[in-house]
Amino acid sequence: MLSANAAELVRATLPAVGAELETITARFYDTMFADHPELLDGLFNRGNQRSGEQRKALAGAVAAFAVALLDNPGERPDALLARIAHKHAAVGVTDDQYVIVHKYLFGAIAEVLGEAVTPEVAAAWDEVYWLMAGALIAMEARIYAEAGARDGATWRPWRVVERREETADAMSLVLHPLGDDPVPPARPGQYVSVRVTMPDGVRQLRQYSVSGHGADGRRSITVKRVRAGERPEGEVSTLLHDTVREGDELTLSAPFGDVALDDGDAPLVLVSAGIGCTPIAAMLSHLAEAGSGRRVLVLHADRARSHHALREQMERHTDALPGAERIFWYESADGEDARAGRMDLDGVEIPEGAVAYMCGPVEFMRAARAGLIAAGVAPRDIHYEVFGPDLWLGAA
Structure with a gap:
């Protein structure tokens, strides 16, 4: 819950902050990646960075969280946070990275808004950030525990045992887990991250829904090739379509996602x-x-x-x-x-x-x-x- 003074300041400054959020998040990513280029290796989707989708999503999440705190001060917007927490767990976000994000996000806010960010305003938005970050850290810890992982270490190798061409631009890969560790079950509707090394040596992650299950822990993912057109060509989907064959190994995360089919009898x-x-x-x-x-x-x-x-x-x-x-x-x-x-x-x-x-x-x-x-x-x-x-x- 926001303190009364912070809530008053956030309510007063939300229009100004909201109007500049995309500029703020663009500056945030530019400065953070300049100082921490390693975050683009195996954590952030550089395709979404180029398209601007990631900064729009971050801006929307921060604004939605602030509005939720103001509209319902006695409640934590867990429905909003659960989706973000699962996305974070799918790429292996760790607690210490929230400190890095805080540093560069608040630096960007101060740079873009200038003198409007008084110490009192900064302290109020600091409350918003750490309420959101603290809730996400707690949620992600529970998600990792359910997946039998710790500190984002959910990765394991899988072997491609079958490749099926579904359409001209979509294929399914049937995968078998390697190693003796138990395989976390995937609830229907959840997704896994696939981690690949691109030709330039940078690792990239993409999420694909588990589209089917089989014997001996097998599971399937279905990948659509993203062709250049209204958006840039998908570098990971293209790599998978062009190079992955039966017998190859892929690195997959445990399954995540808060939108999974619940048991019950409702239509x-x-x-x-x-x-x-x-x-x-x-x-x-x-x-x-x-x-x-x-x-x-x-x-x-x-x-x-x-x-x-x-x-x-x-x-x-x-x-x-x-x-x-x-x-x-x-x-x-x-x-x-x-x-x-x-x-x-x-x-x-x-x-x-x-x-x-x-x-x-x-x-x-x-x-x-x-x-x-x-x-x-x-x-x-x-x-x-x-x-x-x-x-x-x-x-x-």
Whole structure:
């Protein structure tokens, strides 16, 4: 809880700080990486740094946390923090790194806002930062403990035992754990980090949903190649597509992610678009393997049938569930067993009392969320997963 004096100062300065947050975070990253270039090796996603997505996500998280403290002073916004904590655990963030971040973030605030940052204002925002950092450190410690790890050491080698081409731009890798240590289980919907060394020697991490499970601890990930276009070419997805073959070894983290299918008997609505089908496919697989009798409505949108990764897996497991049905939308349906165009929930019967899980582009999920709420799904029962920095924080 913020002290009364700090809350007053944060409320008064939030508009000014908020207006400059992207400038502040840009300056923060520039100065921090200049002094600590090692942080770009195996911790920060340099693709998101180049695109600006990481600084937007950091700015949104800080602003959303400050607003939550002011709006609900007696509560800690754990729902907001849980997603960040899992993302941090997936890349191995450690307690000491919060001290480094504090130094450069507050240096950037002072540099950008200048004389407006009085000692009293700085102390008030210092309270905000350490409330957020302290809560995240505690959450991450629990997450690491659940994964059987300490200080971010969640990594282990896995062998690629099968490579399956799902579409022209998506492949699945079936992986078998190496070594004798127990494998932390992955809850349906969670993701793992894959750590690779790029041609220039820098290590990079990317997160991929666990899209399937198998015998002897095997698990699958499905990787979509990010081609140059509206955004730069994905350097890790391209490397994996071009170089990884059966028999190769990959370094994976333990599974993380706060958006995982909960057991229960409430009806489910599973909503996805594009490669966002990967956590949904894992949830369907889990339900089918458990012989679930829950009512399940599967909704997926894609450019075309040929672009729909894991389509056969989703169809097979939906068909295996007695209470499940599916509706697919393809922008180029061509008379297939799918609806033409983009997903439209008008006329779709959403089960009463449903719990929804979504994954896909943020704008797609905004529209789907609005449609679900209009159909009677409670906002608290709509859960979403975002690939990459969460640019939706504070807006969903």
